[in-house]
Amino acid sequence: MSDRTIGYIVGSISSTSINRRLAKALERLAPAGTTLVEIPIKDLPFYSPDHDADYPAVATEFKNAIDEVDGVIIVTPEYSRSIPGVLKNALDWAARPWGQGSFDGKPTAVIGTSQGGIATAAAQQHLKAILSHYNAPTLGQPEGYVQTTPGLFTDAGEVTNDQTAEFLVSYLEAFGALVDRYARVPASA
Numbered sequence: 001m002s003d004r005t006i007g008y009i010v011g012s013i014s015s016t017s018i019n020r021r022l023a024k025a026l027e028r029l030a031p032a033g034t035t036l037v038e039i040p041i042k043d044l045p046f047y048s049p050d051h052d053a054d055y056p057a058v059a060t061e062f063k064n065a066i067d068e069v070d071g072v073i074i075v076t077p078e079y080s081r082s083i084p085g086v087l088k089n090a091l092d093w094a095a096r097p098w099g100q101g102s103f104d105g106k107p108t109a110v111i112g113t114s115q116g117g118i119a120t121a122a123a124q125q126h127l128k129a130i131l132s133h134y135n136a137p138t139l140g141q142p143e144g145y146v147q148t149t150p151g152l153f154t155d156a157g158e159v160t161n162d163q164t165a166e167f168l169v170s171y172l173e174a175f176g177a178l179v180d181r182y183a184r185v186p187a188s189a
């Protein structure tokens with residue numbers, strides 16, 4: 001296994017986000033050789049094409065952060081059977097300026113948790129359609145549908161259910177394998 005750095009985006013800016021807890025759990029469970037780092041979205045202003053000629057620093061930093069990692073996991077809630085607006089706004093910044101899409105060729109994975117039985121499945125289908133449009137290879141299996149129960153994740157990201165923890169490890173291993181398949185060959189090779 002090669003060393004890899006994987007970024008994660010949390011599609012919720014809630015101070016009590018269960019998806020942030022899930023992201024912290026993934027961070028804790030990362031296998032040896034894999035480092036997870038957050039790519040924050042909460043300070044991004046609303047995207048407008050007016051910014052294309054001169055991106056604000058915070059948006060340039062966001063795009064650079066995606067460039068610097070080997071793959072990106074998007075951990076998202078479901079809002080009205082789709083993704084939250086704050087996440088779509090971040091993705092719009094990443095997609096532009098035209099021809100400079102940050103997700104072009106970037107290995108991605110989606111995962112999310114909710115109290116509901118379908119556990120963000122509808123949101124994830126919308127998100128996968130967006131990532132496909134970006135030409136981002138996306139993990140197909142295992143699918144990241146995690147139903148939250150009270151106390152499943154602690155604030156610090158501990159997972160209190162062994163089966164869930166095992167699933168998250170297998171999810172990270174599968175994504176690591178996808179990332180490795182798409183790893184860039186050094187230009188000097």
Ligand SMILES: Cc1cc2nc3c(=O)[nH]c(=O)nc-3n(C[C@H](O)[C@H](O)[C@H](O)COP(=O)(O)O)c2cc1C
Binds near residue numbers: 013
């Ligand atoms: C505007 C809004 C829409 C929601 N729509 C859905 C939904 O379609 N499906 C679902 O399972 N939960 C839905 N929920 C409940 C969220 O799953 C729940 O609030 C969850 O805690 C959000 O994730 P977070 O804690 O990481 O922010 C919705 C919540 C909000 C605020």
